[in-house]
Amino acid sequence: MKNSFGVALALLLVVGCASKPYDYTNFRKYSPRSILVLPPLNSSGDVTGSYSCLATVTRPIAEKGFYVFPVEVIDRMLKENGLPTPGEMHQASLKKISEILAPDAVLYLNVTGYGTRFSVITSNTRVTIVGRLVHAKTGTLLWEGRATANESSSAQQSDGVLGMIVNAAVAQAVNSATDRAHDICRYVSHQLFLTPDHGLLDGPYAIPKNP
């Protein structure tokens, strides 16, 4: 019985789009130590997407060896200073940000496709994060990247139309949980920052690899 409802889970990852390594010339030239992560823009229409993803980005960036400013404290500060939304925060001048916080680099993120798309026979949770790292003093682009995870649940086999509908209902119940999209978000941010040749270079706190 349970087997007939077997859900095939497919995580398809598209990291970057090219196999060519990122050109790190500017990254190396300015070699930032500290990164200020602004709350992500969210063009997905799901309001929790932005902050849910923000909670997952500190870890991969810090583990890469950078100082990451406390994301929630920064969010509060910016709100208190008259910037109530990520959209307005992204418009803040680098000069002002540098004066107050003195980060070496500012990371602008955009979350798209957060949440679950549902059709009769399958449901789909997809998260894409696009990131741009900018040198705070000069505005030079140091790095940019994009990562997507697409998790779809569909029936392995179906017993006619009714079977398909039941399967889809099960998949929807599983996938509609916010926490599920949050987990995928965590996975995507790891991919975005840690993928060799496309993610971030090592920061100052990284343990040096064997010479």
Add this chain to the structure above:
Amino acid sequence: MIIRRLAGLGTLLLLSACASKPLYYWGNYESVLYRSMTDAGRESPSRQIERLREDVAVAAKRGLALPPGFRAHLGYLYSEVGNGELARAEFLAEKQSFPEASALMDRFLAKGTPKRSDR
């Protein structure tokens, strides 16, 4: 059943994503951030402090470093519940571990932290 299977696979993928030895002890920090910034079971500042203090204890016991921003966040919570002295100690600790935080920490030490505003 299905939920458990999906969760299991998710965990496996997460583990494989961070296979090398971590620089920091992450404990409850990400979960505190997630709950506080979204509506996924918001906790009171004192409960958040409690959960972060657990991390401080475990990290000390195991000789592990706390992540960047952790002490600043804890200090922020202390100041939110009106404990200025403990807040100062955390801001100084953040600055000592990470000189990159100096500008922000000096600002908090001099002027206090931003208030919690409704979002």
